[in-house]
Amino acid sequence: MSLVDLFTVVAVGAGGFFFLAGSVGLLRFPDALTRLHALTKADNLGLGLVVLGLLPRVDGVLGGLKLIAIWLLALLASGAASQLIARVARRANPPA
């Protein structure tokens, strides 16, 4: 196993761990806002680490840029969607 393989395994494994942790948080956390927090950790860190781990394996710069673009788009979408959901949740249950 070369150094590059090791890097991929560690980074993708760490990404998988954050997805797992995010899913556990989604199931276990007590209210909508904390659950959203858990979910965005999975999107941001988990997907970011998976992309980081796959970067050394792409053929060409273009493929790598596409992977990074996917991560940035997921960041944008999950950030925006969770703010929208959080606003609805807050309106339904205003903080005391």
Next chain:
Amino acid sequence: MIDALNAVLALLVLGLAVWTVVARSTFAAAVGFVAYGMLLTLAWVQLQSVDVALTEGAIGGGLTGAMLIAAASRLRGTEAAARAERPGLPIRLAAALVAACVAAALAIAVVSLPDPAPTLAYETADNLAATGVGNPLTGVLLAFRAMDTLLEAIVVLFAMIGVWSLAPDRAWGGRPGRVQRADPDGILAYLARVLPPIGIVVAVYIFWIGADLPGGKFQGASILAAMWLLAVMAGLADAPPVSRKWIRFALIGGPVVFMAIGAAGVVTAGAFLAYPDGLAKPLIKVIEWALLPSLALTLALILAGAPERPVR
């Protein structure tokens, strides 16, 4: 390892399908359907059918899902009443029996297919060079089975007319959907400013690459439609009244070009929708370019819904 992942994927698809059917709330069922579409997209990728995966993701999961969620949010007021008049046990049993029979018939049909299944894939591959395009899907859709694609484009148009026909009399020809009141400084408006430039590039790329690699006009058109609807939902743009002349022309433009080229084939190549030798690829390109804006507008207007605000 990969077999285990595929088995998990298949179980997830089946489980989510059952969950979507038995879910009590209409909204939950619609959200389940979107997730189901995304899992099905993964399944198609695993089957090496990237074209089908793209279509499932864009149209099956995305566009249909958005329509179902919109329908569910409209039905929210009547949901309690609908649940109150739940049919009795005999009707539910009869419905279950009919559904089980249909599922069994489909299963028998699939299982009793000859092995190897009848396929025209080899003939398509052998004759693809005659069309000049590199993606066999595009070759089938626009040359070998161009009739299906033409009818498909027209069916989508009919579906949109069906949506329009739900408009109340006073709003006929007016602006579709309700007035959107989003916070002009909010996150939705921000997203609607940042995302469309990227989305338009991605849509045109997917459309452009469709001649040689997975992609095409339907997938590109649904991304374009989604970008436009995002701007409408964020209140940055408003849907135009559907009685505008330019809308009518843009809607029929693609199918008209398709039919005109098809009719010209009767004279130049001896059959409706046949292309003269050597001209297949440029003609396919013209049809695709003509269909893209028409499809994008048709899909966007289907999602925007029936006209609700009269033209003043």
